[in-house]
Amino acid sequence: MGQLLFLETMSQVDSPSLCPKNINFPQLWSELKPDVLKVISLEPISHKHWQYMFSDVYSICIAIPESLSDPLYRAVRACIDEHVQRLYKVISNVPRENLLKEYYNMWNTFYAGSLYLNDLFRYLNKQHVSNKLNVDAENLHQYSMFLPANDVKEIGCLALEIWKERLVTPILNSLVELLLKIIYDDRLGNPPECKNVISGVIHSFVQIERNDFSAQDGKREQTRMVRENSMEFYQKEFETMFLSATETFYAALAQKLLSEMTCSEYMEQVLHLLEQEEYRSQCYVHGTTMKKVAELCQKVMVDAHKDKLHAVCHDLITNEDKKDLHNMYRLLKPLPSGLSVMVKEFEEYVKKRGHEAIACLQYDNIPQQFVDNILTVYEKFNEMKTVVFMDDGEFVSGLDKALQTVVNARDPNGGVPKASERLSRYTDFLLRRTGKGLTDPELEKRLSNAIIIFKYIEDKDMFQKYYSKMLANRLIGGLSISMDYEESMINKLKQACGYEFTSKLSRMYTDVGLSQELSESFAKHLTEEKIAIPVQMTPMILQAGSWPLSPVSGNRATSTGGSFVAFNLPRVLQPCIQEFEKFYVQKHTGRKLTWLYNMSHGKNINIQELYICGDIRLNYLDKSYTITMSIHQMAILFCFEDKDTVMMNEIAEAVGLTGELLVKTMKTITEYQVPLLTSEGDINAANCPVSLNLSMTNKRLKFRLPGPQMSKATEKETEAVANTVAQDRKYYMECAIVRIMKTRKVMKHNALVTEVMEQTKSRFLPDVQFIKKNSEDLIEKLYIQRTDQNDEYQFLA
Structure with a gap:
């Protein structure tokens, strides 16, 4: 009954006066006691009679000349005690096979009755019990020894306390033995008929320790879940023995199963048993016990025998037995560090398969094979990581480490x-x-x-x-x-x-x-x-600091116009260059242009008659051919504007190219599948004559000349990249160290190494010696210095 009931009661009784009055307690209690017994026994009571009872309790508590709350409290205690003793006499004569069911029915009635009883005596709880419990904290030390915490309780809590002492304690051993026997039979495959009885009896051990019957949000407490402030009785009298019986049962069962089954069968059976026990725990025991039961079963059936699981882990991963691996993962996951062996075996196996994948690369199109083979390994084991290991973080990390090792493996011959x-x-x-x-x-x-x-x-x-x-x-x-x-x-x-x-x-x-x-x-x-310019020009202006290009022999550097260096630009292109430079300088003052002729090419340049041309168009043959070529190739062909044959030394002087670059460029023209020029000797010789191939024919009217292939271009490029990267890393490392030291001012060497690695890992992984060497260089450059402390650096402003 909530507060609303109390107000309604006071407004509907025949004597609605709230004023204190003289009370004949023995007489009034003799009238009230039978009703109290009816309430706790859940016998029917009319709403009007309930209101009279409520009014009587109120009148007793505010009686004059003094409150009769204390006599009322003692009388209620004695009444409940007598009632529980009568119940005990009944249940003590119940046959053992019916004990749980009879106790369950008695408890449900008594517990519900205690809730109503607590409502009936709400004013007594507030006026008498609360006043005694809410002692001034500052004075508590003066008389706490004379007023134990359990001296008074709310009526509902008092009823449960009497129930525990007078009825439960004498029959507790019999109750627990029966409960454990029924749960044991359930584990053997003989479930009880009335699971709600078993659950209700077990949960009663928790409910009898309830010590707060106050209503919340105006709703009756019996409609809410029970709030347990203490689990001591339940844990001591039932849970401890239940867990002990559980451990004994499953430890023996695990030994039996291992002796009869293969490891694969054992894992399946354990998972089945764990699922059954989880469901059984949900049906019977309190929620706080469920986790303990699961951990205990894991301990005796998995942790105690994990060495046997680890022994077959290598074979399962090697055979890629996904079903058994998934079962093993589920069993070992809850254990502390339980997956470490599986993760290690998985990582090593991925490494093995990855190294095998890149070891079989053929010379033809290695980049394509490398990527495809690595992706095959990745996709295969990424699927295993997801399906078998449920995207577990440890296996994600193991897969990443393995693939990182494979991808960054050095060639057997060494090198980067x-x-x-x-x-x-x-x-x-x-x-x-x-x-x-x-x-x-x-x-x-x-x-x-x-x-x-x-x-x-x-x-x-x-x-x-x-x-x-x-x-x-x-x-x-x-x-x-x-x-x-x-x-x-x-x-x-x-x-x-x-x-x-x-x-x-x-x-x-x-x-x-x-x-x-x-x-x-x-x-x-x-x-x-x-x-008007003779050739349409499409310039590309590239920012020097962003593009991986550098001037080479044969390029021209100018800001407002300058002289050619080594390479002589064909006359037809010179007006174009000059006009563009004038235009560019007008728009951007102070900028420097460096022409990269070695990366330029001619396209759709028209020259009359014999004029060889660009994209270039050849008009001196039976057909008009359009050829795309580099500026260097174009310059060589322009030597044949007015001659059919030119000596190599004349070409070198006219074009400005010498050495290997000239020879390689010449070979692209003379040794093409349909050569434009023919040589009558060794083109390495200065006096070697080179002539136009006047009989040249090609099915294709438009094609491109390949660029010159310099000797060992790939090796040189790899070496150049390695050297550039090494220098860039040195600068990047020094900047990182200075940036960190400028912020921290003083740092230990190990702390500096850790932070530097963290900042540089997005670009490369430096080793400790590389960091130390750069730190030494910065000390010499007076950016940092050592302090008097061991292995400590200080930033110099």
């Missing part, structure tokens, strides 16, 4: 790992316009797969060098399959490594767009100024 170079060449193959016939979804998927491998590469800065060089070649030569895909790949790299990693790549991409705008602006300028 090849992953960065191979992956960059693979992406170059995808993004280059080579007519692979891939659909957009296929290309997008392959680029995403490349990022998967990229994340495992340790030397990401080396990949950056290779990728930037190949990106430059694609952008300058117009060889990209799509500028949208170039941007997409750069964005994927940015997501993997951050803005700093791709800042130069993004700038390269941007420069191409800006160059197109500049070219259009230049063409408009020529039109407006009515300036």
